[in-house]
Amino acid sequence: MENGFLDKVEDNAAICVWSKKTQSGKGDSLAGGYTSELWNYTRISVTQNSLQELTVIWDHWNDETEQLFNSSFGDLTYLLDIKVDERLVRAIAQFWNPGYDCFTFGRVDLVPTIEEYTALLRCPKIQVDKVYSRAVNVPTFVKKLMNITGISEQWVTARIKQKGESKCIPWKNLQELILGHPDARKKVDVFALSIYGLVIFPKALGHVDEATSDLFDRLDKRVTPVPVILAETFRSLNACRRTGEGRFIGCVQLLLAWFHSHFWKIDKVSYRVLSENYSPLKEVATTLRRDDISEEKWLVILQNIREEDIEWRAPWLLPDEILYRFRNFDWVLLLGIWGAVGYAPLMVLRQYGSRQFIPATQGLAEFEYSYKDNGYKKKIQKITNAWDQTRRMKRLAVGPMTTPE
Incomplete structure (x- = not known):
């Protein structure tokens, strides 16, 4: 713009x-x-969602990974510590x-x-x-998650759930990705997506809503x-x-x-x-x-x-x-x-x-x-x-x- x-x-x-x-x-x-x-x-x-598991992950990261996160997402992790x-x-x-x-x-x-x-x-x-x-022709939830996570279409499709009127992905599946992802950049991105979905837009407890992924997918364009x-x-x-x-x-x-x-x-x-x-x-x-x-x-x-x-x-x-x-x-x-x-x-x-x-x-x-x-x-x-x-x-x-x- x-x-x-x-x-x-x-x-x-x-x-x-x-x-x-x-x-x-x-x-x-x-x-x-x-x-x-x-x-x-x-x-x-x-x-609210329980944020203990997010906090534990953050506390176990080394300085290099934390700096990689902070350079892209600023002070977002301090939200985990606000009572x-x-x-x-x-x-x-x-x-x-x-x-x-x-x-x-x-x-x-x-x-x-x-x-x-x-x-x-x-x-x-x-x-x-x-x-x-919100784009008129929004990419599918599967495509957005594939872009953010770097994971296959088959894996993503199998884990999407319907919660009320919205599609979501369970936090437990994102947690698995963060703990086991070989790509440090993608690991950081999935962690940030989880904060956006569980803390900033906590609509479906224990899940990240599709609409949250639509915003997150634009952040790398400096939105x-x-x-x-x-x-x-x-x-x-x-x-x-x-x-x-x-x-x-x-x-x-x-x-x-x-x-x-x-x-x-x-x-x-x-x-x-x-x-x-x-x-x-x-x-x-x-x-x-x-x-x-x-x-x-x-x-x-x-x-x-x-x-x-x-x-x-x-x-x-x-x-x-x-x-x-x-x-x-x-x-x-x-x-x-x-x-x-x-x-x-x-x-x-x-x-x-x-x-x-x-x-x-x-x-x-x-x-x-x-x-x-x-x-x-x-x-x-x-x-x-x-x-x-x-x-x-x-x-x-x-x-x-x-x-x-």
Whole structure:
């Protein structure tokens, strides 16, 4: 994808004027008189795959193999070490706002951003503007697995299973490949595919979903996985909140890493960025935190959040430019592996250390669809084309505490 955004970096003040005018003219994401149909409490399951076998494999690799992995996939393995506090996750989910695709803690809006997740993963080979899109003519699951694993069609075909509406391959079969594969490069790739399927997109427990392999098969073309990860995180939260229950199938480890980076004052654990090789995921994984706080207590804490309790700009966030919209859209479109959704970075400018102003959000609440929907292929093409026409804004740095204008 061409770097068409490079000559479309705009001034903060000009965007502020545009955003206020657009919001005033088009209206809000939620129409006037809107009545929320969300459940007062969402019963959300955070059931995860056991990652012990992945951890054991990683711990037994030599330095050369680990370096081979890190040079391609960045800090991905630190996700294996992040302890999942299910009570905290269930509490956080209660504050997800599908009307704006963000968390709303009282008067405070926050959301994981593309820039933040990119900084967390520290993946050296991705191009931030080269996005994944579900191909119209998708190669078969067998062909994708053959390409990733380097194993014969007969072996792959014999191990594919049907789980619900999706085809999958069991983790135990991928584990066998990792332990016995003679090709170090392929061994590393299968290990990374397993992390994507068991940790980042854990839809079918104990299995790697076909859609995950479609994304993974594009990573060697320097496609960024970040918008995909965000899309499925937001879509899963939306589904759970709208129905009042469900299982969260986004990456809970990344979500917790993001949360702790902004709410370390509550944890009473500070972050210190000491060098250019600093890894925020490593710090989150190795930092001891209380794990005896009940879900009810977390709900009370989050309901009473004050602006001064929040570290608005994560200490490890470095970019001076913010992707904030596309040419024909007032916000950002995210293509996932199972569907698409939008989000509005202008709602959370304080997370970039910039001054907050009124964001343009009209149409955001209605923009979400599944790849099972009729006509989804045309929509995918429209979104893919939109990524060729991105708009970025210069970050206007202000003091650590800012207030909306």
